[in-house]
Amino acid sequence: MSDWDDLLGHAFGLLLGQPLAEFDAAGTYAVFYYDDETAGEALEDLDPGELVADIDGRSGDQGGDELYPDRWVPDLARSAFVATEVRPAALQPLLTVTTDDDRALVWGRDIGRALQAGSLSLDELTPDGYRLFPHLLLRPRTDGSLLDAMRAATWTMSAPDGLSDIGDSLVRDGYVTSEVSVVDPRWESALDQVGDDALRRHLRGLCLDAHWARMAGAYYLGPGECPSDFGPIAALPGSKVIAGWEFGEGQGAMVVMHLSEPSVGSHG
Template sequence: MSHWDDLLGHAFGLLLGRPLAEFDTAGTYAVFHYDDETAGEAIEDLDPGELVADVNGRSGDLGGDWLHPDRWVPDLARSAFVATQVRPAALQPLITATTDDDRAVVWGRDIGRALKAGSLSLDELTPDGYRRYPHLLLRPRTDGSLLDAMRAATWTMSAPDGLSDIGDSLVRHGYVEPGVSVVDPRWESTLDQIGDDALRRHLRGLCLDARWARMTGAYYLGPGDCPGDLQPIADLPGSSVIASWEFGEGQGATAVVLLSEPSAG
């Protein structure tokens, strides 16, 4: 492992409450992201070829220094689409699982195959009036390991490049007085144990208190908690949420999830 892998692994273990080596290595660790501004619109621009393409390898960084999904390499084949109570009949054979509130999970690869075969059309998936059709839970490319999933979830894929300092930005723009912490008190002492200053500052921006997380950065829910928009993934058989974050006033969420699928990713 590289020096930065060691630094990141230690920092992630602190955030998760135990070293990464103590987590189960038999399954696949993945990241899923919900964004209410694009989750529904994504369905209208689906490319069947991208939905069936194998996207393998370690997490990648498409550039930038902020916390934005555009930095990820998308893995649409293994992304999830969640269909609500009203859904086209053509989706029925593709459903992986349904939740207690009748939300159904369909994998991108299955939608892509159905589109290419002609058994499903984009018109059937496009929202019409008050009908609510599948919304996207984006999965970025990762290699299946917990370390790489946490890298993607925290936008540290190319660290030390691409790290941000949201606390400093709030001070420079006059939102916060110098020396005033914007971090959730629950995580202050944990973050103080991270030795690298740039990494510590970056991760502080992902552990803001609820007030500041409404406008920038993220609010860290902690180990095991799951935002409601990502609950359908947590409810899949054999799955468990490792860590999660919320953005804004509930407009976005990210979760690292242990899936019961082969560790090849």
């Protein structure tokens, strides 16, 4: 491991409340992201080939220093599609889980295969205002390790490049003075132990208090906390929530999940 892998691993352990080495190494760690502005629109431009493609390897960074999903390399085959009611008959046998609130989950690869086989058409996936049709829970490419899942979840894939300082931006834009902390007090002491100043400032932007997270950065729910959007994934046999974040006023969310599935490179 590189020095930066060591530095990141230590920082992630602080946020998760225990060293990464103490987490179960079996199964796969993955990130899922939800954004209510794009989750349905993504269906309109689906390429069946992308839905069945194996996207293996460590997390990638497509550039920038914003906390945006377009920096990730998407893994659509293993992304999840969730709906409150699934109308297309071709999707019925593909459903992986149905939760108590009648949300069902279909994996991207299964949708892609149905599209390629002609048993499902893109027209049948057109979203509506009530999310009765599947909406995307985007999964970025990672190598299956907890370290790499946390890299993607914190946008530190190319650290020390690509780091941001949201707290400083709020000061420069006149929202707060430099003496005011915008970080959730629950995470201040953990963040103070992060050894690199730039990394510490970057991670602080992912642990803002509930007020400031409405307009910038993210609100860290904490270890084991799952945003409601990811309930169908959390309900999968063998799944375990590692950590969750929320963005804005409920418009977006992200979760790191331990899944009972083969590691990257060995899935079918």
